[in-house]
Amino acid sequence: MKSFVLVSALLIWEATSFTFPTSTLPNTFRRDTKLYEANGALTEDNCDVLVLGSGPAARSIATLLSKDLDVLLADSNFDRKWPPNYGVWEDEWQSICSLYKDSFNHDLPENCVDRKWKVTDCYFGGSFDIPTEQRFRIDRPYYRIEKNALQDALSQKDDYRVLKANHISEATNINLYSPSGSLVHDKDGSTITLQTSDKKEISVKSKLIVDCTGHETKLVLKDSRVKSIPPGFQIAYGALVTVDETDVVDKTQIGPYDKEAMTLFDYRTDHFKDESSLQKAENAPTFMYAMPLNDNKIFFEETSLVARPGVSFQECKDRCFTRLEHLGIKVIDIEEEEFCYIPMGGPLPAKDQRVIAFGGSSAMVHPSTGYNLCRNMMGAGAVANAIVQGLKNENVNLDVVAGKAYDAMWSPSNIRQRNFAVFGGEFLMKQKVEGLRGFFDGFFRLPMDIWGGFLAGWPGLPNNDKHESWYARLLFGLTFVSKLPPKVGLDMFLSIVTYSISEGVPLPQAVTPIFGEPESYEHTVPPKNQGDVAAKNEARRMIAESKLEVDLPVPFEADKQE
DSSP states (O other): OOOEEEEESSOOOOOOOOOOOOOSSOOOOOSSOHHHHHTTOOEEEEEEEEEEOOSHHHHHHHHHHTTTSOEEEEOTTTTSOOOOOEEEEHHHHHHHHHHHHHHHOOOOOGGGEEEEESEEEEEOTTSTTOOTTOOEEEOOOEEEEOHHHHHHHTOOTTTOEEEOOEEOOEEEETTEEESTTSEEEETTEEEEEEEOTTOOEEEEEEEEEEEOSOTTOSSSOBOOSSOOOOOEEEEEEEEEEEEOOTTOSOTTEETTEETTEEEEEEOOOTTOOSHHHHHHHHHSOOEEEEEEOSTTEEEEEEEEEEESSOOOHHHHHHHHHHHHHHTTOOEEEEEEEEEEEEEESOOOBOTTOSSEEOGGGGTOSOTTTOOOHHHHHHHHHHHHHHHHHHHHSTTOOHHHHHHHHHHHHSOHHHHHHHHHHHHHHHHHHTOOHHHHHHHHHHHTTSOHHHHHHHHHOSTTSTTGGGSSSHHHHHHHHHHHHHHSOHHHHHHHHHHHHHHHHHHOSHHHHHHOSTTOOOOOOSOOOOOSSOSOHHHHHHHHHHHHHOSSOOOOOOOOGGGOOO
């Protein structure tokens, strides 16, 4: 069998070089900073915004910014194809297409979707008197993204310029980096050293830098002032396979999976025959995710939703093929393999950083589900607008613009919503397979707009308004508990109490008005006048009037009174 191994989620996508039109915004940059002038290094490129990385988050924000600004995208792996398979809800994808078309005049062509299913199936049998073979059908359409077409749609030559190079910097403190001088900020922008694959160094001067290098970025520090839980990890083994249908009578299905339905969850464990394997699977659950494609081709993915530490890839792979064998599905060819590693939750970026983290670098993955593509693509619109509007201002303060870009992602309201979802991820992490079956069976019995809004969890996506306020989240929680099996509902109630005691404010703040709002990311400009200006001016006046001969202190410009 042929096998192309694709490693997903944490790859740092990297970049090429073309020449495109520059922005009409005035360029206020000097050709070099004093530091690089002293070192004899010249700035070799200027731009309004430098985007680091070339995954979906990077190309989305670069594409939208390029409608008004001169954007340079830097990544040495720019030409590499995206490995992951992306699945999205139909209405979420349509909302993104509308945003890109209506607000940014950028079409996402129809070929960005290569498979549509009108319904979505789940299997939660084996617990709470749910028969093992019972199917839970959801009347909500689901899409598979044609990743190569989407990559092309976000890589148009007339949009942004590309440079095949990576940064070499590592943040050591807020706006300080090692090696010394590799990234320097001033009032006019940032000067950064990039390095090509052949070790050639290139200095780039930009007004702002957007870091899309992934979850484990070295360029952006995490917020250490606010207590946060370490991330959990979604681990999955996926395979695009061809199955043998020679002896299959009903070719409308592949095993139990309807070819006209996308299977989102199969949490059954009846394929484990020995007690040891069964107990292991019950304590560290995984589920099958199945996307029937054309004829006898199908993408299977055995997934650990969220765990800390993560379930091993080998365990997921072994369980995948054990399940397929039990279901009578004979694989005759493996076209692709995917190893998916997605950190979920964890700390947000620290405040007052000039470098703008976006995508995985800014922890934008849904903390309970691992969904990220639609969140990144929708979030790119708000962040792009904040940057463009900020740079249009006269006497622009770049720290203020960076703060507004962060606030466009992580407004106090959105942080509260995220904190609620972080608790959800922690609750899911502690569940055995029985608890997960009961949880999701109850979850999908909620009204579709309610559960759909939770899965979206990002401003601008459909039904997110059902979760944007504290009282909406409180109502969701109370309604949800009523849908759960009593055993799972009691566990959730006790988890809310213990989590609130151990972690403090975040969860109560998410569902009540008592604790106010989290701190805003917007930058506060420090006052120009330091100390008691009136007292200092009085002292200068009295010294000047004194008959003693003394040197009069020279006032700082900021201390002068008009």
